[in-house]
Amino acid sequence: xxTDGTNNVASDSLSDYELAQASARGDMQAFETIYKRHHRxxxxxxxxxxxxxxxxxxxxxxxxxxxxxxxGSFRGESxxxxxxxxxxxxxxxMHFRKxxxxxxxxxxxxxxxxxxxFLQAGAERPRFVDRIALDKAISELPPxxxxxxxxxxxxxxxHEEVANxxxxxxxxxxxxxxxxxxxxxxxxxxxxxxxxxxxNKGTKK
Amino acid sequence: xKEIPSSTQSSKSAAKILTALAGGFLVLTASATSSGAQTxxxxxxxxxxxxELEVVNQTGTIKVTAGANPNKIVINARHGDxxxxxxxxxxxxxxxxxxxxxxxxxDFEIAVPASSSIDLLSYQGAIVVTNLAGAVRARVTExxxxxxxxxxxxVDASCSQGNVSFSGEVLPSGRYTxxxxxxxxxxxxxxxADFKLSASxxxxxxxxxxxxMKFDKYSSQLVEASHGAGRASISLWTQEGSIHLxxxx
Amino acid sequence: MECRxxxxxxxDYLDGRNIWASDDEVEQIETHLANCPACxxxxxxxxxxxxxxxxxxxxxxxxxxxARISKGIEAEIxxxxxxxRETQKxxxxxxxxxxxxxxxxxxxxxxxxxxxxxxxVAGISDIFGDKSSQLKFRDVxxxxxxxEEDEIKANLERRLGAINARKAQWDSQRRADxxxxxxxxxxxxxxxxxxxxxxxxxxxxQQTVRALYDEKRQLLEDVERLKW
Numbered sequence: 106x107x108t109d110g111t112n113n114v115a116s117d118s119l120s121d122y123e124l125a126q127a128s129a130r131g132d133m134q135a136f137e138t139i140y141k142r143h144h145r146x147x148x149x150x151x152x153x154x155x156x157x158x159x160x161x162x163x164x165x166x167x168x169x170x171x172x173x174x175x176x177g178s179f180r181g182e183s184x185x186x187x188x189x190x191x192x193x194x195x196x197x198x199m200h201f202r203k204x205x206x207x208x209x210x211x212x213x214x215x216x217x218x219x220x221x222x223f224l225q226a227g228a229e230r231p232r233f234v235d236r237i238a239l240d241k242a243i244s245e246l247p248p249x250x251x252x253x254x255x256x257x258x259x260x261x262x263x264h265e266e267v268a269n270x271x272x273x274x275x276x277x278x279x280x281x282x283x284x285x286x287x288x289x290x291x292x293x294x295x296x297x298x299x300x301x302x303x304x305n306k307g308t309k310k
Numbered sequence: 311x312k313e314i315p316s317s318t319q320s321s322k323s324a325a326k327i328l329t330a331l332a333g334g335f336l337v338l339t340a341s342a343t344s345s346g347a348q349t350x351x352x353x354x355x356x357x358x359x360x361x362e363l364e365v366v367n368q369t370g371t372i373k374v375t376a377g378a379n380p381n382k383i384v385i386n387a388r389h390g391d392x393x394x395x396x397x398x399x400x401x402x403x404x405x406x407x408x409x410x411x412x413x414x415x416x417d418f419e420i421a422v423p424a425s426s427s428i429d430l431l432s433y434q435g436a437i438v439v440t441n442l443a444g445a446v447r448a449r450v451t452e453x454x455x456x457x458x459x460x461x462x463x464x465v466d467a468s469c470s471q472g473n474v475s476f477s478g479e480v481l482p483s484g485r486y487t488x489x490x491x492x493x494x495x496x497x498x499x500x501x502x503a504d505f506k507l508s509a510s511x512x513x514x515x516x517x518x519x520x521x522x523m524k525f526d527k528y529s530s531q532l533v534e535a536s537h538g539a540g541r542a543s544i545s546l547w548t549q550e551g552s553i554h555l556x557x558x559x
Numbered sequence: 560m561e562c563r564x565x566x567x568x569x570x571d572y573l574d575g576r577n578i579w580a581s582d583d584e585v586e587q588i589e590t591h592l593a594n595c596p597a598c599x600x601x602x603x604x605x606x607x608x609x610x611x612x613x614x615x616x617x618x619x620x621x622x623x624x625x626a627r628i629s630k631g632i633e634a635e636i637x638x639x640x641x642x643x644r645e646t647q648k649x650x651x652x653x654x655x656x657x658x659x660x661x662x663x664x665x666x667x668x669x670x671x672x673x674x675x676x677x678x679x680v681a682g683i684s685d686i687f688g689d690k691s692s693q694l695k696f697r698d699v700x701x702x703x704x705x706x707e708e709d710e711i712k713a714n715l716e717r718r719l720g721a722i723n724a725r726k727a728q729w730d731s732q733r734r735a736d737x738x739x740x741x742x743x744x745x746x747x748x749x750x751x752x753x754x755x756x757x758x759x760x761x762x763x764x765q766q767t768v769r770a771l772y773d774e775k776r777q778l779l780e781d782v783e784r785l786k787w
Contacts, residue, residue, distance in 0.1 A: 120757040133629065140625055148620040162620045169628045170635070182760040234607040236615055258612035283570035286605050293608070366784055411786055431784055451740070451781050470740060470778060491744065491774050510766060512747070517575070532763040547770050549747055 121185035129177035136176070140169060143186065147193050153255045154197045156244035164200060168193050190260060194270060201248070234293060242292040250285035257282050350387040350416075352398045354406045357381070361426035361444070362405040368394060369434045370416040371453075376441040377421025384422075390415030436472075454493070469493060473551070477558065480505050484542040492550040501557045504538030508545045514552030521555060560587045565598050573606050705765060711772050718779040722787075729787060737782065744775045 119127070119135070121142070127135035147168055152161035172192060179188055243251060243259075256267045257278070268278040356362075358380045365372055370390065377384055383406050387396050392414025400406045410416050417435075422428065427445040430437050437448045439457045445464035448455050452471045460478030467474050468489040476488055477498035484505075488495045494514070499505070499521075507523065509516055510532050523535035546553045565588055572588055592599050705711070726734055748771045755764035 122757050122759065133632075136632075137625065137629070140628065144624070145617045145619055148624075149615070149618045152618050153615075158620075162624055165620055166624060166628050166631060170631045173632050174635075180760050181758040182762075184754075184758055184761075234604075234611045236611055239608065239611050240615055254612070258609050259615060261613075279571060283567065286570055286608050289608050290601075290604050366786075368785060409786075431781065433781065433785055449777065449781065451778070468774075468777060470774065489770070489774075510763065510770070512751070512767060515575075527763075532766070549767075549771065549774070 122179070122181045125176050125179045125181075125185065128173065136173060139172075139176075143189055144169070146186070147189065150190065150193050150255070150260065151197055153240075153243055153259060154194075154252060155200075156251070164193075164197055168196050171196060194256065194260070194262075198252075198270060201252075238293055239289065242289050245292055246285055246288055250281055250288060253278055253281040254285035254289070258286075348389045350385070350389070350396050350398075352385045354383045354385075354398075354400050355381060356383050356404050356406070356423060356426075358423040358425050360404055361423045362403075362428070363408075363420065363422055363426055364405065364429045365408045365418060365420070365431065367408075367410045367416060367418065367430075367432040367435065368413065370410075370418065370432070371436045371438065372418045372420070372430050372432055373438045373440075374418075374420045374422060374428055374430065374442070375439070376424035376443075379421070380423045382421075382423075383426070384420065386419045388417045388419075390417065437467075479503075480542045480544070482541040485545075486542065487545045487547075489545075489547040490551050491548070493548065494551040494554065495546045495548050496554045496556065497544060497546060498556045498558055499544075502538065503542070504540065505542040505544045506536045506540040507533065507555070508543075509533045509553050509555070510547050511551070511553045512549045514548060514550060516553040516555075518553070518555040520557040560591045562591075562595065562598055565591045565595070566601065569598075569602055569605055573602070573609060705768060708772075711776075715772070715775060715779065718776070718783070722779060722782055725787065733787070737778075740778055741775070744771060744778065747771055748775070 119138070121139065124135045124139050128139060144165065148161055148165045151164040151168070152158060155161055155164065172189065175192070179185065243254065246254065252271065253267060256262045256270065257264065262270070264275045264278045264282075268275045271278070273281075361383065363374070363383055365374075369392075385398055385406075385408060387408075389396075392412070394410050394412045394414025394416050396408065396410050396416055398406065398408045408418070408420075415435075422442070424441065424443045426442065428439070428442070429447040430439070430449070432450045432453060434452045435450065436453045437450055437455045439446055439448060439455075439460070441459040443461040445466075446457060446460065446462055447466045448457070448468075450469040450472055453469065454472045455467045455469055455474045457465060457467060457475065458477045460476070461481070462478065463481045463484040465476060465478075465484075465486045465488075467476065467487070470491045471493060472490060473493040473496070474488045474490045475496035475498070476486065480486070480499050480503035482504060486497070486505075488497060503521075507518075509518065512531060516533060518533060518535070521537050523537045526534040526536070546555075568584075568588060572585070592602060726737070729737075748768065751764065751767045751771060755761060755768055758764055
């Protein structure tokens, strides 16, 4: 179990389940250890879903306060991280609903465009998926694509679960995921070409 | 049912020409002291309703299939390298036991009445079981297990290192357990099979897509589902391999 | 199959669940991929994206966030319990514990069974006091992993003892093989028991630990039947 540099040697050796039980009995030190262990993943998940640091921090705060209220109900029937991530996802989705962010329908650019695109990319294959670039590209996706991509590819939920959480069909989840990946590919290719252009001093595509 | 005495094959013999089930082939010894390929042929009279076979092998394959004769267990063993000793006995109840001791390779081809119950163990080597209708238990430490053409209500196949594959009928009262610690598990079942499934894979993932099942639990590591009325029970387990559920073509 | 059809099926193909595809369709896709460098390239790129998604960097919020959270929690609690109570950490929290209605914690403790009994006996503050009592706490927890675990372990030890007595007579290859297999199972057991300790009610975890013990028993039984 990794910890985030907590000085509390005693808490370090306890499992999430034990810490959850302790927190439920009011042990703030235990809850702080839980925070230290898991806050970065919660924050990263929020950040990727909303693509805005301030909003993500506010959401993280809300999630942990909600977590404290609910932590007594964690019965250890699944991994604590799974439980916490579900909580986080549900909270962010509720946030989207309140803000009127529509996830289901995203403007569909012609598939024709996509095919032309990759056929032109040619046989040369630059190493272009660096994690920082991908992270940035994710933030540039429309919310519908981004949510499905984050839930499925980043967080590892299955399509059945994603569909359930978003209230869409499994087919929609799958097609959104595919479009998200295709769009990411487009965005990443653009970045690489931009890099090449600046290197070659303004060579046209 | 008579008791047939056991026999020992010495490893020091010259080349022999074999005309066993697989057809004729010639095996020559490499040197005077290494072993040749000897056959061991035994037949035991059994009653089809109470036919039982147990085989314990060290190294080598074990193939068991339904034989033409419903009243006999026919054992053919071919020795490979080493000095293995094969012993075949039949107890008062008619159960036939074949046991290999010592270090050496022995390959078995055994024909049994289709209704026989069999229990096979091999340390290293494959186990192949075909066309039986009785209970099948197969265990290999290192090697593959292939079970095909079965109409049996009880199958228990497990291996530590190797792939396990089962293809056969799924009877309503049936219990089928396929396990592999580090290999892949394949179950190939009829499209209208009626079963409860419990499939668990720690690392390798599962491919269960060919059956439209009703899921109780669904994650990439544990699936509990049912197909049809869910009468038979199928249990698939692997720690490090993958699980595949396929429809019979 | 044409490019367009293959392209739109690529994500499903990569995700490999095959809930949609027949072997036939998969074969068609693979045949196309073998002959179409552009589609092959695309498949590679999508697969890199999918894989990279699993290794994205972790982001860190502002350090002040925890302070905001704990203030938020305290604020909630004071609203619930009225103004006349302590809000600082340490003994204040135990006071809070006494005054607050923990209606959900009793069923929880009951569900934990003997674990709860241990808590009652040891006293809650002992558990988080010093390290040595925490070790005891962990030991109790680990004994309760599976109800029959003690018995399973005892049986395994007995069988292993008998085998170890004969192991000296095996050749080194066989001994090495056996020990390697045993170690692999033990490694997996250690890992899965650890996971089960985190989530004691996890049915899958319990099943896996049982299956691993069974595999170990099976290995020992093999050695016995093989008469080594």
